[in-house]
Amino acid sequence: xxxxxxxxxxxxxxxxxxxxxxxxxxxxxxxxxxxxxxxxxxxxxxxxxxxxxxxxxxxxxxxxxxxxxxxxxxxxxxxxxxxxxxxxxxxxxxxxxxxxxxxxxxxxxxxxxxxxxxxxxxxxxxxxxxxxxxxxx
Amino acid sequence: xxxxxxxxxxxxxxxxxxxxxxxxxxxxxxxxxxxxxxxxxxxxxxxxxxxxxxxxxxxxxxxxxxxxxxxxxxxxxxxxxxxxxxxxxxxxxxxxxxxxxxxxxxxxxxxxxxxxxxxxxxxxxxxxxxxxxxxxxxxxx
Numbered sequence: 236x237x238x239x240x241x242x243x244x245x246x247x248x249x250x251x252x253x254x255x256x257x258x259x260x261x262x263x264x265x266x267x268x269x270x271x272x273x274x275x276x277x278x279x280x281x282x283x284x285x286x287x288x289x290x291x292x293x294x295x296x297x298x299x300x301x302x303x304x305x306x307x308x309x310x311x312x313x314x315x316x317x318x319x320x321x322x323x324x325x326x327x328x329x330x331x332x333x334x335x336x337x338x339x340x341x342x343x344x345x346x347x348x349x350x351x352x353x354x355x356x357x358x359x360x361x362x363x364x365x366x367x368x369x370x371x372x
Numbered sequence: 373x374x375x376x377x378x379x380x381x382x383x384x385x386x387x388x389x390x391x392x393x394x395x396x397x398x399x400x401x402x403x404x405x406x407x408x409x410x411x412x413x414x415x416x417x418x419x420x421x422x423x424x425x426x427x428x429x430x431x432x433x434x435x436x437x438x439x440x441x442x443x444x445x446x447x448x449x450x451x452x453x454x455x456x457x458x459x460x461x462x463x464x465x466x467x468x469x470x471x472x473x474x475x476x477x478x479x480x481x482x483x484x485x486x487x488x489x490x491x492x493x494x495x496x497x498x499x500x501x502x503x504x505x506x507x508x509x510x511x512x513x
Contacts, residue, residue, distance in 0.1 A: 256477070256480060259476045259477065259480055260473040260474075260476050260477050261473065262399070262476060263469075263472035263473040263474075263475055263476030263477070264469035264470065264472060264473040265399075265469070266395075266398075266399055266406075266469075266472045267461065267463075267464075267467075267468035267469040267470070267471050267472030267473065267475075268464065268465065268466065268468060268469035269464055275469055327400060329400040329401075329402060330400065330401065330402035334400040335397045335400055335401055336397070337400075338396040338397060338399055338400045339393040339394065339396050339397045340393070340396070341396050342392045342393050342395055342396025342397075342399075343389065343392060343393045343396070345392075345396075346389065346392050346480075346483075349480075
């Protein structure tokens with residue numbers, strides 16, 4: 236394991252978790268601001284774009300940290316789910332059953348992403364601690 | 373009763389997750405009044421207020437530990453704040469935006485607190501069950 240990159244990855248996952256929670260608040264802001272998907276959602280879109288790139292950047296960090304296969308696959312899954320969020324937003328048609336069902340999953344997928352980012356960070360943290368404990372012995 | 377409280381809390385967690393999905397459903401529903409666009413979210417939310425009040429009663433009956441009871445009370449208080457955030461900040465503009473932003477964050481908080489209660493309730497069930505299993509396994513040779 237590369238401890239430096241593992242620590243960076245740990246902090247990176249905390250940042251992503253924070254941004255994902257903020258993304259929920261920004262979605263709420265858009266609803267409260269105007270209601271329609273155009274007006275108040277600028278910050279939600281900007282943060283969503285940032286999340287796509289920042290989550291994608293977690294994959295090379297997970298590779299460089301050499302903390303096992305799990306963090307690599309989990310960050311790749313997270314980046315794919317963020318991509319899916321963008322895809323759902325693009326093909327959505329407001330005011331139809333299709334759009335409504337799609338955004339039900341958009342919201343649930345966002346919730347799942349918070350849990351995933353948190354658990355991935357906790358996994359890296361535990362592996363770092365396990366390594367520190369093994370070194371102390 | 374501890375087992376029932378565990379099952380009940382898991383049911384409430386499930387409904388809270390569904391509530392996030394129903395918020396997404398309402399976000400792309402078209403109509404005049406916000407209450408009517410989010411009617412599924414509002415309906416489920418109103419029921420959740422009642423379920424969490426019941427949770428406080430069940431927690432006091434099941435005695436899953438002081439921490440679990442206090443967290444249940446906290447989530448009941450937080451879900452009453454949801455109504456204030458949704459209706460108290462106006463319908464549009466930056467004020468309304470901040471209100472629903474706080475509503476979303478508080479909702480995530482309720483889900484997190486109830487998930488913690490479910491974990492504590494599981495622990496309370498396991499603690500009461502463990503000695504019985506050990507006593508039953510002491511078979512004389």
